[in-house]
Amino acid sequence: MKVVCIGSGNVATRLCIALKKSGAELLQIWSKQPENAAALAAVVDAEAISVISQVVRSADLYVIAVKDDFIPEMVDALTGVNGLVVHTSGATDINILSSFKLHGVLYPLQTFSKTRPVTFQEVPLCLEAVDIPVMDQLKRIANLLGGPVYEVDSKKRKILHLSAVFACNFVNHLYGIGHDILNKHNLDFEMIRPLIMETAIKVQQDFPSNVQTGPAVRDDEQTMSKHLGLLEDEPQLQEIYRLLSKSIKKTDQ
Amino acid sequence: MKVVCIGSGNVATRLCIALKKSGAELLQIWSKQPENAAALAAVVDAEAISVISQVVRSADLYVIAVKDDFIPEMVDALTGVNGLVVHTSGATDINILSSFKLHGVLYPLQTFSKTRPVTFQEVPLCLEAVDIPVMDQLKRIANLLGGPVYEVDSKKRKILHLSAVFACNFVNHLYGIGHDILNKHNLDFEMIRPLIMETAIKVQQDFPSNVQTGPAVRDDEQTMSKHLGLLEDEPQLQEIYRLLSKSIKKTDQ
Numbered sequence: 001m002k003v004v005c006i007g008s009g010n011v012a013t014r015l016c017i018a019l020k021k022s023g024a025e026l027l028q029i030w031s032k033q034p035e036n037a038a039a040l041a042a043v044v045d046a047e048a049i050s051v052i053s054q055v056v057r058s059a060d061l062y063v064i065a066v067k068d069d070f071i072p073e074m075v076d077a078l079t080g081v082n083g084l085v086v087h088t089s090g091a092t093d094i095n096i097l098s099s100f101k102l103h104g105v106l107y108p109l110q111t112f113s114k115t116r117p118v119t120f121q122e123v124p125l126c127l128e129a130v131d132i133p134v135m136d137q138l139k140r141i142a143n144l145l146g147g148p149v150y151e152v153d154s155k156k157r158k159i160l161h162l163s164a165v166f167a168c169n170f171v172n173h174l175y176g177i178g179h180d181i182l183n184k185h186n187l188d189f190e191m192i193r194p195l196i197m198e199t200a201i202k203v204q205q206d207f208p209s210n211v212q213t214g215p216a217v218r219d220d221e222q223t224m225s226k227h228l229g230l231l232e233d234e235p236q237l238q239e240i241y242r243l244l245s246k247s248i249k250k251t252d253q
Numbered sequence: 254m255k256v257v258c259i260g261s262g263n264v265a266t267r268l269c270i271a272l273k274k275s276g277a278e279l280l281q282i283w284s285k286q287p288e289n290a291a292a293l294a295a296v297v298d299a300e301a302i303s304v305i306s307q308v309v310r311s312a313d314l315y316v317i318a319v320k321d322d323f324i325p326e327m328v329d330a331l332t333g334v335n336g337l338v339v340h341t342s343g344a345t346d347i348n349i350l351s352s353f354k355l356h357g358v359l360y361p362l363q364t365f366s367k368t369r370p371v372t373f374q375e376v377p378l379c380l381e382a383v384d385i386p387v388m389d390q391l392k393r394i395a396n397l398l399g400g401p402v403y404e405v406d407s408k409k410r411k412i413l414h415l416s417a418v419f420a421c422n423f424v425n426h427l428y429g430i431g432h433d434i435l436n437k438h439n440l441d442f443e444m445i446r447p448l449i450m451e452t453a454i455k456v457q458q459d460f461p462s463n464v465q466t467g468p469a470v471r472d473d474e475q476t477m478s479k480h481l482g483l484l485e486d487e488p489q490l491q492e493i494y495r496l497l498s499k500s501i502k503k504t505d506q
Contacts, residue, residue, distance in 0.1 A: 010466065068476055091468075091476045110448055113464050116455060122447050150444060159438045160445070162480045167431030167445050168452045169467025170497045171424045176461035176504060178420030185412045191362060191403060192413070192420050193457055194375050198364055199421045200453035204446055208429035211366050213263065214422025215344075223321055223344045227415050236500055243496055244423045247489055251429060 001141070002083075004028045004055055005046075006074050007065035008036040010112035011088050013043075015063060018120040020044040022144035027059050052077040059083045061141065063106070068092050075099065084137060090161025093154045094128050104129040104138050107157055108147075111168050120145040126152040126160060177237060209251065216248035254394070255336075257281045257308055258299075259327050260318035261289040263365035264341050266296075268316060271373040273297040275397035280312055305330040312336045314394070316359070321345050328352065337390060343414025346407045347381050357382040357391050360410055361400075364421050373398040379405040379413060430490060462504065469501035 001024045005016050008031035020026055026046035031037035034050040041048035049055065055062075055078065064074050064087040071087055075096060078085060084102040090109070097103035105128040112118055125142045127149060129135035135151070142149045152160065175196060179189045202211045215223040224245055231238045254277045258269050261284035273279055279299035284290035287303040294301035302308065308315075308331065317327050317340040324340055328349060331338060337355040343362070350356035358381040365371055378395045380402060382388035388404070395402045405413065428449060432442045455464045468476040477498055484491045 067471060068473060091479055109444060111451055111455065111464075111466050113455060113459075113466075116458075116464075118451065122451075124444050124447060126444075152440075156438060156440060158479065158483060159434060159440060161476075162483050163431040163434040163440075163445055164448055165467055165480060165494075166427045166434065168448050169465070169469065169501070170493075171427050171449075171452055172456070172461050172465055172467075173469075173497055173501045173504070174419045174424050174427065175456050176465065177500075178416040179461055181412060181416040181419065185409060187405075187409060187412060187416075189460065191377050191379075191401075192416055194377060195363055195417055195421050196424075196453050196456060198371065198375075199424055200449050202364065202366060202369060203425070203428050203449060205369075206366075207442065208425050208432055211364075212422070212425055212429065213364050213366075214418055214425075216422065216426075218320060220321060223414075226344055226411065227418060230411060230415050236496075236503070240423075240496055240500060241418075243489075243493055244426055247430075247493060248422070248426045250489070251426070 001025065001061060002027050002059045003061045003063065004030070004059040004083075005040075005063045005065060006030045006052075006055070006078075007063075008033075008040040009065065009067075011108065012063070012065035013040055014112045014118050014120070015065060015088065015108065016040060016044045016046075017117075018145050019141075022146075024061075024144075027056055028054075030055060055081070057081055061086065063088065064097075071096055084134065086138070090126075090164065091158055094130065095154070098130075102134055102137075104134050105154070105157065106138060106141065107152070107160075109160060109164060111164075111172075120147050123147040124150060126150050126157055128153055128157065177240070181237075212248065212251075214248070216245035219249065254278065254314060255280050255312045256314045256316060257283070257312040257336075258293075258316045258318060259283045259305075259308070259331075260316075261286075261293040262318065262320075264361065265316070265318035266293055267365045267371050267373070268318060268341065268361065269293060269297045269299075270370075271398050272394075275399075277314075277397075280309055281307075283308060308334070310334055314339065316341065317350075324349055337387065339391070343379075343417065344411055347383065348407070351383075355387055355390075357387050358407070358410065359391060359394065360405070360413075362413060362417060364417075364425075373400050376400040377403060379403050379410055381406055381410065430493070434490075465501065465504075467501070469498035472502065 026044040028047045029037045029041040037048035060083045062085045085100040086106045107126040110123040127138040279297040281300045282290045282294040290301035313336045315338045338353040339359045360379040363376040380391040
């Protein structure tokens with residue numbers, strides 16, 4: 001399978017490496033920034049390009065893994081390709097690709113970083129296609145990567161993406177707030193890393209509502225009021241503390 | 254070492270089991286609810302009591318592991334004991350125990366559940382004492398349990414506890430919101446469990462601000478506005494979404 005990847009960010013990087021490992025031939029990596037294209041291209045033994053009109057027409061699979069806002073521009077630039085064109089966006093409808101005869105969505109439901117390798121065997125892949133032959137082709141690609149595979153239409157994929165913003169992006173931000181609070185008082189973030197791990201492990205076998213702990217679910221007003229006092233210089237953190245505590249109490253009722 | 258435990262909740266349960274394993278003799282478990290005292294007492298081979306005046310005076314260690322609001326009441330009830338009296342509360346000052354000659358704090362910086370066993374080797378223990386012999390005694394107990402040990406005064410312990418509320422309690426609530434969003438659309442929480450794990454793993458070696466992903470940090474207004482649209486029936490979730498996105502954008506600047 002010959003692959004062209006449009007994009008060189010976190011998703012593009014991890015997906016290209018996994019495709020390469022599974023035996024695919026990476027023809028080209030495109031990025032607006034030549035140095036980013038070159039960096040990924042070197043890893044997966046592909047040609048780096050930064051002029052979109054240079055994309056070859058002979059690939060079997062075109063992966064569009066760019067910031068959502070730039071997908072339309074990439075679609076225009078790829079006019080006339082005959083291979084299967086997929087995007088990897090959780091929040092973008094499949095219809096954005098409807099000008100291509102063969103098109104689909106391959107949404108990896110995972111958070112990627114350029115530095116940390118991700119085992120694709122553990123990455124759920126959400127597939128969408130408008131006809132059975134393309135879905136079969138997507139499934140073959142997904143099976144090469146090895147993770148759990150789900151068929152998810154655009155509407156449900158957007159829900160998954162929204163849910164992931166809460167359970168991943170917002171969660172990481174709360175880790176960051178925890179870090180900043182510690183840092184401000186010369187306490188080491190290392191002290192709460194085991195807690196962060198255990199909190200994630202607890203919901204691997206159980207549901208979050210069954211394992212909720214802390215002052216809000218205990219209705220421990222005294223502790224909550226002390227905490228708000230400790231945050232008196234941080235009105236935005238107080239606001240987050242109040243809102244999430246209120247939401248926990250409401251959920252528990 | 255002879256131990257009496259006041260309380261039978263998550264912290265009491267895990268701590269008593271770990272103390273028992275490390276060779277301590279559990280004399281009594283007190284709980285207001287006789288059935289809760291009995292359940293834990295059976296596991297650690299202790300006497301179950303629900304009348305606080307029945308606490309023996311002969312123990313080496315009295316662990317007060319009850320809801321913070323009830324600590325003063327327990328302190329009054331234990332008047333006259335000569336053993337070391339500790340509480341396990343993150344948010345409570347050591348001074349609350351000052352009527353005891355030997356007193357200290359043993360705060361396990363971890364989230365516990367009654368059902369999931371916790372390896373105490375991975376639980377950071379935060380110790381506080383007002384004199385060196387008691388601190389040495391606390392360290393001996395902590396070393397029996399096997400995890401990393403920190404000396405942390407009351408002021409810093411409260412900061413740790415506050416930080417833990419963000420990085421654990423609020424995080425679990427966000428998992429719960431993710432679950433509810435999926436559930437409402439007949440999507441399986443299992444689909445985002447790998448994402449939850451990876452999000453926690455990423456900050457074990459790195460700092461959260463270095464690995465933040467998602468629409469807010471990308472300043473992807475289009476996706477954020479779509480997400481708010483999907484939450485139009487859930488004003489409180491919209492509020493949380495807006496506030497945390499704003500906070501992420503502010504942090505990134």
